[in-house]
Amino acid sequence: MTSGALGLTQRERTLLVACLGSGAAAREAFAAWRPFANPVEMHGRELRLMPLLLANLRREGIDDPILPWLRGQAKLIWLTGMMRRRALTHALDALAAADIPVTLIKGAALLVRWPKAVDTRPMGDFDLLVPRERVRAALDALIAAGWTGPGSAQISDDDLDRFHALGLITIGADGTTRGGTQVDLHWRAAEAVSDPRHTEGLVRRAVAGGFEGRPVKVTGLADHLFVLLAHAFHDTVMQRYDWVAEGALLLEAGTPGDWDWPLFHRLCRRHGLEAWAGAALREIAAITARPLPAGADFPDTVVRSLRGRDVAADAARAADTTLPKLEAAFARARKSVGDSARLAAIGADALDLGSASAGASLVEGWSVPEAGGRWSDARAAILAFRAPEATIGERVALRLWLLPYLAAQVPRLDADAWAGAASERWSFVAGVDDSGCRTLTGRVCDWDGVPVIVVAFRFETLLTGVERRAFGLDHRLIGLRLSRVEMVRERAAPVIGRSLLLRDPSAERIAWSGWGGAEETGRWTVGEEAVLRFRLPQDGPVRAIRFHAPMVFCGTGAGQGVEVIVNGKPGRALVLPAKTGSRRAGLCPGATFEVDLPPGTRRSALVDLRLRIADPVAPAALGLSLDRRPIGLHLAEITLVPGKPPNKVSGWFDRLRSAWNGRRG
Numbered sequence: 001m002t003s004g005a006l007g008l009t010q011r012e013r014t015l016l017v018a019c020l021g022s023g024a025a026a027r028e029a030f031a032a033w034r035p036f037a038n039p040v041e042m043h044g045r046e047l048r049l050m051p052l053l054l055a056n057l058r059r060e061g062i063d064d065p066i067l068p069w070l071r072g073q074a075k076l077i078w079l080t081g082m083m084r085r086r087a088l089t090h091a092l093d094a095l096a097a098a099d100i101p102v103t104l105i106k107g108a109a110l111l112v113r114w115p116k117a118v119d120t121r122p123m124g125d126f127d128l129l130v131p132r133e134r135v136r137a138a139l140d141a142l143i144a145a146g147w148t149g150p151g152s153a154q155i156s157d158d159d160l161d162r163f164h165a166l167g168l169i170t171i172g173a174d175g176t177t178r179g180g181t182q183v184d185l186h187w188r189a190a191e192a193v194s195d196p197r198h199t200e201g202l203v204r205r206a207v208a209g210g211f212e213g214r215p216v217k218v219t220g221l222a223d224h225l226f227v228l229l230a231h232a233f234h235d236t237v238m239q240r241y242d243w244v245a246e247g248a249l250l251l252e253a254g255t256p257g258d259w260d261w262p263l264f265h266r267l268c269r270r271h272g273l274e275a276w277a278g279a280a281l282r283e284i285a286a287i288t289a290r291p292l293p294a295g296a297d298f299p300d301t302v303v304r305s306l307r308g309r310d311v312a313a314d315a316a317r318a319a320d321t322t323l324p325k326l327e328a329a330f331a332r333a334r335k336s337v338g339d340s341a342r343l344a345a346i347g348a349d350a351l352d353l354g355s356a357s358a359g360a361s362l363v364e365g366w367s368v369p370e371a372g373g374r375w376s377d378a379r380a381a382i383l384a385f386r387a388p389e390a391t392i393g394e395r396v397a398l399r400l401w402l403l404p405y406l407a408a409q410v411p412r413l414d415a416d417a418w419a420g421a422a423s424e425r426w427s428f429v430a431g432v433d434d435s436g437c438r439t440l441t442g443r444v445c446d447w448d449g450v451p452v453i454v455v456a457f458r459f460e461t462l463l464t465g466v467e468r469r470a471f472g473l474d475h476r477l478i479g480l481r482l483s484r485v486e487m488v489r490e491r492a493a494p495v496i497g498r499s500l501l502l503r504d505p506s507a508e509r510i511a512w513s514g515w516g517g518a519e520e521t522g523r524w525t526v527g528e529e530a531v532l533r534f535r536l537p538q539d540g541p542v543r544a545i546r547f548h549a550p551m552v553f554c555g556t557g558a559g560q561g562v563e564v565i566v567n568g569k570p571g572r573a574l575v576l577p578a579k580t581g582s583r584r585a586g587l588c589p590g591a592t593f594e595v596d597l598p599p600g601t602r603r604s605a606l607v608d609l610r611l612r613i614a615d616p617v618a619p620a621a622l623g624l625s626l627d628r629r630p631i632g633l634h635l636a637e638i639t640l641v642p643g644k645p646p647n648k649v650s651g652w653f654d655r656l657r658s659a660w661n662g663r664r665g
Contacts (some may be wrong), residue, residue, distance in 0.1 A: 011036060012045075012241050013287065019052040020248050020288045026060050037066050047135075048242050049078050051120035059349065078119055083112070087170055087181035088126045089212045094145035095130070100138050102216070103129040103206045105189055109218040110246065112209040114253050120510030124181035125167070127202065130195070132160060132187040139185065142168050142214040147183060154369040156359025158342075164188035166368055187228050189219075193271050202227070205263075221254045222264040228267075229277050251293060260296035274298055299470035301459045309444055322491035329418065329456035330445055333363045333384040340447045345386040350486040353383075361385045365457075367476060376457055377476050377581060381454040381487070390489055391444045395421065395534060396453065397488045399437050399512060402426035404480040409463070413479055416458040420445055425530075426630060429630075439513040439531045453487065488533075490606045499639045510534050514611075516629060522636035525613055526629045530610040532638070536601070541643035544597060545609065549590035552576040553617060559583040559616030560632055564595045567607065571595040576633070583629070586624055593640060611635075 008016070010468040013034075017029035020139030030053075036042065050075035057067065088108065095102050104111075106127040110118050130138045143149060149168035189199050206217040219227065232243040267275040278298030287294050311378040337343060342360040343369065344351055351358060353373040364375045365381030385530050390396060404413045406428060419442025426438060444451045459479040494509045499605035502511065502522040515523045516529030545566075552560045559580075564571040572595045577588045597607070619625040 005313070008283075010239055012407045015046060015049060015053070016196050016287050018242065019049050020245060022060065023291055023293070023579070024055060027062060027290070028397050030057065030062060030064075034064070034066075039069060040439075041573075045240050045242065047073065048240075049245065050074060052245055055120050073121070081119075081121075084096065084126070084181040085212070089214065090145055091126070091128065091142060091183050092145070092211070092214055092216065094141045094541075095128070095138055096214075098137055098141040099133045100130055100141065101203075103203050103207075104211075104216055105129050105186065105202075105224070106231070109224055109248075110249070112211045112218050114428065115248070117249060117253055121242075121249075125184050127165070127184045127186055129186040129189055129199070131203075132299050135166075135185065135187050139166070142185070144182065146170055146372075150354075150369040154354055154356055156356040158359035158362075159356070160187060162370055164191045188236070189223075190230040192230045192273075194204070195271070196570055198271065220260065220263075221250060221258050222260040222267070225250055226264055226267045226273070226277075229280050230271070230273060232278050232280065233273065244287060246286055247280070248288050250407075250563060251281075251284065251296070252288075252290070254293075256293060259293060259295070261293075264296075265298070268298070320655075329363075329380075329382045330420075330454045331453050333382055334361045334447065334450050334453075336382075337384065340386060340450045340452055343384055343386045343452065343617055346453070346485065346487050347389050348385075351385055352484060358385075363454075363500050367478065370481075372403070372425045373401075373481050375461070375476070375478040375481045377478055379459050379462060379477060381457045381459075383480075383482070385453055386487070387444055387487060388451050390444045390451050390453075390487070392444050393432045393451075394444045394451075394492055396442050397493075397512070398440045398442050398453070398455065398488070399484075399486040399488070400440060400455075401437050401484040402483060403479045405480070406430040411460055414461045415479060416457075416460070417455070418444070419453060421457045436526070437513045439533070455485070493533055493535045493606055495537055495604070496638075496640065497537065497610060499637060501637050516631065522634055524553070524631040525616070525633045525635070526613055526631060527616055528613055528630075530611045530613070530633075530635075532607075532611075534607055535607050536603055536607060536640070538604045542597060542601070542640045543605060543643040544594045544641040545607075546592065546594045546639040546641050547635060548592050548637040548639070549576070549633050549635050552588050552590045553634070554583060554585055554630045555615050555617035556586050557583045557624070558587055559588070561614040562633055563614075565608075565610040565612065566595060567598055567601075569598055571609075578607065585622060586619075 011033065014029045015032045018026055018033050018215045020026075021029060021330065039047075050070055054067070054070040054074045057070070058065070088111075092102065102125070107118075107121070108126040108128065110121070112125075136155055139149065139152045139155065143151065147168035147170055149166060152517075154388075155166070160365050163190070165184045167182055167184050169182045187195070187199070188194065189202050193199075202223045203217075205220050205223060207220055210218050218224075228243055228246055228250070232240075236295055265274070269275045275298070281292055281296055281298070294617060304438070337360055344358045344361040351361070352367050353362070354371070360470075361384055362374060363382040363384050365376055365378035366383075367377040368374070387396070399421055400417075406413060407430060411430040415426045415428075417424045417426055418439075419440050421441045421443050424438075424440055440455070441451055442455070444453055446452075459477075462477050462479055494506075496510060500510060502515075503518045503520065505518070507518070507523070510532055511523060512531040512533045514525055514527050516526050517523070547564075552562075554560045559573050559575040559577060561573070563573040572593070574591075574593060576591055577583055578591055582589055601607075611633060616630035616632045618630050619627040621628075
């Protein structure tokens, strides 16, 4: 149940009144919220407000058995905040040493302006605004000082256009980033405001301050409140509501002479935030039961979005982010990128998705660069790149190195992938090591005469932002991390000899996806499909492919089903082990079997072999080892079975008959 124009739930608004109200209103609100005060089941957004709640209960003289826990929570947040403030000093020193001007915004500005008043405010991160042209230098300075994050070489100009900030974090005492301090490095003050003139004006109007003996610049009060409300309006993922408490602090602690309300109103009008800001200020006044400062309020108008759309329409648009048709990705790529020359080119070398050169190729639905590539960050993600060595209309094979985002609360991820040919459905299951390479067949598109490949992903099982917050997971809509893309043209597929041992390094170019690493006797298939892709030799016809599979792994006594697809056509299906008495759960004997090539397969033809495993099973699931890969068939060798050579006599007779027919004609 929601309450008010801002969409706060009744539970959220009640807690805010208990934290910010006074007298009977605060007491009644606390009594109404008290049944939710279970530390195990409380939301993270509620935990952030516990120090503020404790302070207000003390002011109101309210006694309750929960107070000892609140005191412990407040002390923990205070101690954590003190340690993180120390990290902020190191960040400021590192940027000062690199001669990079910094303006403190949001919580960092609040800390400088009223250091004692924010003892009840959790400090999870600090927002630092630097000039856009110094972002890369700032990244290098902070990384050299101990922060982790994307390197300056990974950030493209397209990233600076697409995003407004990057997060960096220190390593905590446990050796991970879990207990670290985050710095959000901004080059735009708010994601919702893309006009660079706003940031330039904010920096120009910043006022001098001091932090731990260091001179700093902080945003003026009008700019601070505007950025706070712009950020709150745009927050459709985290949906935090502690901005109400920060807004109340600004309105209460700021003196009348510090406020420039005409400036605040101009900013709201210029960036389409006037109605929202008016509703937000009135909500703060209603929750705190304190009147707004003179000159702060707006005329009562309907709440509308930054771009003039109704909030309800905005929410509906945000929910409908899947591609209606995957083929529409090409049109969206052209509209978003504009000039194909901006796209990264792919040739013999794989395309590194973590590099700055890939910036324009990440059309939409991707996060900022991270170690190992980029995460998809929407229900649909589109990638485009030039293929100068390919021809328009040519079919190509793509190898994509992927890592799914899975956890105990995210047991499965389903994704449709498309690159101009038939779409593929990929499924990833939690607890299974299903990362690595996947193969996707694509077709080169015509982009005004330029050969371009467009890849689109559509995710159907992503958790909503509310579900992610409830589980304490990454709040973004991340699905897959893409690190590399490799393109192989059909004519460039490797040629196989008469025999290939799967344990050999040369098999890496043959075994495309769905295979484990080389072992002493061969390789295991991993997952539901394993792909072999190669060309036949030119020296003699080939009738069939012989598979030497010494072992098979079964989940039950029913055996393991294996189906072989050759160039998209069913080749052969069988169940291994062949003998019923040999079937049991676990490791079983395999077999040697042949699969005929489709009639008319010529010499040097491309062969696409797909081994589909009916029931891949992880040995760890049966308690047989620690191997968590879903394996099925262990392949040691593939051998080309030659076709029957032509009979010399029949060949001579055919030539004689052809010559005779020609003479008669």
